Amino acid sequence: MAIPFIYAVENLRVRRLASLVTVVGISLVAFTFTAVLMMAHGVERTLAKTGSPDNVIVIRKGSSDEISSSVSQDAQNVLATLPQVRLDDEGFPILSAEPVVVINLEKANGAVSNITVRGVSKQVALLRPKFQIVSGRMFNPDLRELIVGKPIAERFPGSGVGNTIKFAGNEWTVVGVFECDGGGYESEMWGNNTQLMEAFGRGTTASSLAIKLQSADDFDAFAAAIEADIRLQETKVEREEEFYRKQSEFLALFIRILGTFVTIVLGMGATVGAAITMYGAVANRTSEIGTMRSLGFSRRSILTVFLTESVLISLLGTLLGLILASGLSAFSVSTLNFSSFAELTFSFAMSGGIVVGSLIFGTLMGLVGGFFPSVRAARMNIVNALRTG
């Protein structure tokens, strides 16, 4: 017969301090583990939301980012004529030849950071339907005007509406703040592409070309058309979503490796802490164990109840850590994305997978930590146990 579950719960309550200390230790570990996973997930999600399923991006064949890529006017012209490109109501292809550069801006704390500046065409709203101006107005395509993403306006004091920013030999006025579904574009500043290409002395060469296809299924035909065309030999095409997902790979991987390593080590430390507490519990209740055994409870039931207590402590700690970590979703982090050399703002993002992962990890800590103490409790000799204490 199994020892009632309530016995395990009661014991936790009785040995409050030691249990509390272990719970707190485990919650710290669970918090760190969850926070790191949320960070990596946040990076991926922000960049995954950047692309649209029916958009493609064309860059130079050897490049993996837009900064080091260039697409000539000739190539742009040929690409615009391909049959898979969607046309707007007036019959013009929906695309945007975008010069992309990085400029330095100062943060509120004085640290200098790199911000992406992107030139977009007049069709950007058609290309990126989730784009919307949230304060101020859209830039005038004939003037040296810019709009900035919301997180940039919030973090960089010199970048709000009405400010001027000096680069490429001109002064640019910020006239609006925009949002774009919380994706990577919100970490950028946008201006008219012709204005920017001219200011940077690039003539008509863009860094990348963003094109909307008739439908997402046209991608293969489009890619094949580019492969077959000699004039487009220097270019390659990717789905926009795929391209930006790849930009998140490095950073997300880095965060995960570092975080996983730290958490494993911390987890081992917390498991040891749980083991110490459980050994203490077993030592204190030696006569109790002897009593229960003489009442007829089997060794297995003793083992089970101590394991249960251990798992209970670690689950409580994990839940506490999870709850604290979920509060992090309110915060956003801004850091350099190595793949694009520029600032990326993302927030901590929770997912079902993370919750499940953390709970499993917590249970594991309890099981491993409590195992040996529970075995010791189960293997006690009844007579010796009754004689003690």
Added chain:
Amino acid sequence: MKLFFLALRNAFRSKTRAFLTILGIAIAVVAFGVLRTTVTAWYAGVDAAAVNRLAVRNAVSFIFPMPYSYRDKIASVEGVDAVSYANWFGGTYIDQSQFFARFAVDAETFFDLYPELKLSEQELNDFKRERNSCVIGSEIATRYNLALGDLMTLEGDIYPGQWTFVIRGIYQPRDKNTDATQMLFQWDYLNERMLQEAPPRANWIGWFNVRVKNPDEAALVSSRIDALFENSTAETITETEAEFQRSFIQSSGAILGAMNIVSFTIVLVIMLVLANTMMMSARERTREYAVLKTLGFSVPKISFLILAESLVISVLGGALGLLLTFPLVRAFAAAIPKGWFPVFEVELITIILLTVAVILIGAASAFFPIRTVAKSRIADSLRFVG
């Protein structure tokens, strides 16, 4: 002294518990060591910067170049000892996951300005003489099994096309924190090809490196250089090499901050584990301490007992952890993709921090038990049933 041995024996009274506590502390110390080493590795560039070198870059951001003509103007600025220059080439070697720095540099002056990259006389002359030659760091030579005379082919991105070089030099890093993973070739080679293939892109420099005559004048010379190019199309920012390196790190400030927070968390976890143990063991011995008090042991003496016990465990745990940190850092360095951190070694400051932390934690964990012993009344303690 006898008291100390008593404390030592007390510490190991419950062997399992003592062992587990020491293990727990050791594990946390290792985690702390690896994290701090990652943070210091990030700053390796800053530490390796020379005090008498400045970096001149375009004021807008480092992806914009400056005209070649700036070179002579910079050389003529008062306080400037020597000028060299470089362009970031980037490109791909083998595949996109092979990270290491690839620059086009001024063959005549570069190694002059960077004495920490040690080349033999012969190799340097070969490099200067042959247009399409390159010099690689000793790490790169080992990693890809390259030797003098081998060919290296890069697929360019910023500068498109296939670029083939002959290895004429393999440099040895002078200091422990010198980057041994760079690949350098002649700027003239890059420029000549640009003149042929894309004339508007020729004669542009990525950044200038300047050696100043007197390191104390660094700020002064910097402002002189920047003043030269004020209000031109390519305004410059000149800063010391250390600041230049630091600006790259600052942009990853959030991640570094997170790592520091986690380091602090680890220290907390260590403290909790040890404090837990100390509280449990002190609780068990409540009657014992009461007996000691009856025998005449003063509270300070008993406090010393408890403190010594706590310190013994924490120091042993710290020592074990430190011993394990070195091989684990090496394992970690082997696990991260090559090229992320050119330098990854345990620094002295990390060891010092750890030692101080361990001692402080040992002392802090003894606090509650000592307080309990000090406040308790002998009669109550004697009556105490754990």
